Amino acid sequence: MTAPILRRLSELHALTGRWQAEGARIAVVPTMGALHAGHLALVSAAKAGADRVIVTIFVNPRQFDNPDDLAKYPRTEGSDAEKLAPLGVDAVYVPDPDQIYPEGFATTVSVAGVSEGLCGAHRPGHFDGVATVVSKLLLQTRAGCAFFGEKDYQQLMVVRRLVRDLDLPVEIVGCPTVREADGLALSSRNQRLSPAARARAPALFAALDAAAGAIGGGAAVAAALEEARGAILAGGFAAVEYLELRSAATLAPLAAADAPARLLAAAYLDGVRLIDNVPVPPAGG
Incomplete structure (x- = not known):
């Protein structure tokens, strides 16, 4: 089954509103696309833990400290949709940029402590961008649970902290890193x-x-x-x-x-x- 691709928040809310009226538990798997088996493992875990599953695909410019890295990030929406089709995802949310950052958008979510050092020390502003977009996606999708991979461990810890600190009613589920047979952690960057x-x-x-x-x-x-x-x-x-x-x-x-x-x-x-x-x-x- 090919899931509907939604690009506007109004479309997403029309769908999730019906699901909530049915009492469904909604899961979200936030991604930046270029899906691989690691992402699909998150989707499978979400399917097992919720009634409805939304996969989001949004290449978030605010978490890139290097414009060249942003420009080179793979964008493969067509093949991503094909990979998701056999998994029975209920919706794919591919928001237009103005649905995440509308004109005049002026808010940043910043998480101290766990964001410091490691990637945070070498990618200024990265985790502010992550925390801001994840906050938006959790609220927009009305999710009761969200699934993230442990490969980006510091990111997982940042997301857990922001949900705890802001009292967001979302369970954050960390899933083990998926690896190739030779041990390489799956990543969209491996394509490069x-x-x-x-x-x-x-x-x-x-x-x-x-x-x-x-x-x-x-x-x-x-x-x-x-x-x-x-x-x-x-x-x-x-x-x-x-x-x-x-x-x-x-x-x-x-x-x-x-x-x-x-x-x-x-x-x-x-x-x-x-x-x-x-x-x-x-x-x-």
Whole structure:
């Protein structure tokens, strides 16, 4: 079944109004399109957890700090709709820009704490753009639950914090990262990798996975991170933007894995910025 594609908020509200009158639980899967199996896994999880599912597709200009990155972001609405058709999505919301940012729009949602450091330190304004558009989409879709991937772990934490702080009646569900057989985390940005770079890309996950295992086994954090950084660069990456151990619950920096933690990294390969993260169990746990 091909879901209707809605571009105006009035169309969306006409539909969700009927669903609410029926007592339906509405789920939303916010995306920027260029859908891959990771997105489809979120849709499947949403289908299992709600009566009605909306997928949103909106390339949000406010979360790009680099105009060139925005211009190069893949836009594949036709193939996205084809991928969603077999999943029984109830609506695809592809809002016209003025439905998100109408003339005179002057509000920014800013989340402190969890947005600081990591990607927040290297992409000024990025998480303000994320928080603002997600707030809009949650309210516009009238969702009772929303599904996000753990691959963008800091983003997930930002969204959870804004929902909690603003008392939005939405359950935020984080879903495990979906990976290729060689370990590379699925990402729309992977489309921009040359064949040679794609072959080297799994080095990022391999290094993180090895470091997480070492830290969980009691290795010194600084030494494990230094070894992982070297492995990423030796694997063909041009630069490591950050590689840090953070609390899984608060994203506070950790010097030791004495509580559930995440190892998070961003690195450049073939001019493409890739991010990834892996869980780290408490040392000796």
